[in-house]
Amino acid sequence: MNIGTASEKSGLPAKTIRYYEDIGLLRPDRAGNGYRDYSMSDVHRLRFLQRSRSLGFSVEECRQLLSLYGDKERESADVKAIAEIKLVEIDRKLAELTELRNTLRHLVHNCHGDDRPDCPIIDGLSGRATQ
Amino acid sequence: MNIGTASEKSGLPAKTIRYYEDIGLLRPDRAGNGYRDYSMSDVHRLRFLQRSRSLGFSVEECRQLLSLYGDKERESADVKAIAEIKLVEIDRKLAELTELRNTLRHLVHNCHGDDRPDCPIIDGLSGRATQ
DNA sequence: CTTGAACTTCCAGTTACTGGAAGCCTTATA
DNA sequence: TATAAGGCTTCCAGTAACTGGAAGTTCAAG
Incomplete structure (x- = not known):
């Protein structure tokens, strides 16, 4: 899905979603036209980020929390x-x-x-x- | 009391306390030597700010919340x-x-x-x- | 009377966005 | 098929809320 849809589903502005990609919090696919292509799993991460940020956890804390289920090496x-x-x-x-x-x-x-x-x-x- | 003591009692860094003063969230007295002089009421405001900021409320929201008991005109x-x-x-x-x-x-x-x-x-x- | 910690102001840097420009892609309508 | 609107792209600049550091003053201990 496009960033607009991911934005709706996650409650995060598109700008913020791109920023989270910049700092390595997720890596959505790219479609043939260069558009970002978000999976449901990406949306889950985004919703999680939206929530935990709004609850006062820093981005780095969110990164740690995300690693709780994201990092297979850990x-x-x-x-x-x-x-x-x-x-x-x-x-x-x-x-x-x-x-x-x-x-x-x-x-x-x-x-x-x-x-x-x-x-x-x-x-x-x-x-x-x-x- | 001096800013160091207010910092201890509120859980906020002195830097942040001065910043909150800059943006008008409190107005401590000044002692004769130019040092800021915090009252218990100031400390209450600071503790409240510390808590509500850490719970994800913006500074402007905190300002509103503070006005709930601070603004006699309201x-x-x-x-x-x-x-x-x-x-x-x-x-x-x-x-x-x-x-x-x-x-x-x-x-x-x-x-x-x-x-x-x-x-x-x-x-x-x-x-x-x-x- | 000096030394060190705590205080002052000021200015620059950081984190986490947020807005806007300039241009490409897509979709709906004439 | 043209064209206009709207969504997407990158990039760069600005804002919010601190945070660090320099340079200087004041205080408390020895």
Whole structure:
């Protein structure tokens, strides 16, 4: 499929898809006319990139995560080690997101919407400070 | 407190803290010697910035979120509207993170660590493709 | 009183895109 | 079949959000 279709299916702009190719995150085929030709597997990689980038992982982290299933040379022990490190990070992100959501929920539900609310939400928004 | 302490407490590099000041995300006092002087409230803002940036929100989104409790002029109805939009986004991020975690968990627990695993995890890593 | 760490500003470099120009390819309509 | 619109190509420049380093000031310890 052409880059436009891959863009739709992955949720990434065509520009970004070309950029990801430049930096070696995928290598789509080329059709006879010089157009890039994306497989469903390429689209899977792109969707994965879209998600993990939007969740705050760097491109290099995404490259590592992609290698978890893409790199046939890599030992499974390595895969496991990388995955475990990322799991800790993901759990932290999950906790933080959950807290942020609770704070905003509080703001939306408890503060009436007709006047300036006066809730002690700063702690929630900023996380309990270490001191 | 000095920028070094604020950096420790917020988890942000001093460089980044100065940058956030440059773009108007906070305005710490200045001590007599010209050093920046951060209050606990500044640290709260910084911690909040650290978290929300690491969760994939842009600086401009962070600015909006900060305005939820920082801008006394803003109508509460506005606050509520912004918070509700962000809530939807946060819920989506939560779902995606949870899926990513499950996939990695599967990888870690089911794929023994001594040989190349052969699990059909591509769907999980990339999210069920729309087609 | 000096030495080193932490602070200041300023400017340049990096990462991860993003926009725009110039031109080729494809498809729909006259 | 012509032609116009739209999608594709490469390339180069610009932006967002930092990040590193130089050059100088201030502070705290010895």
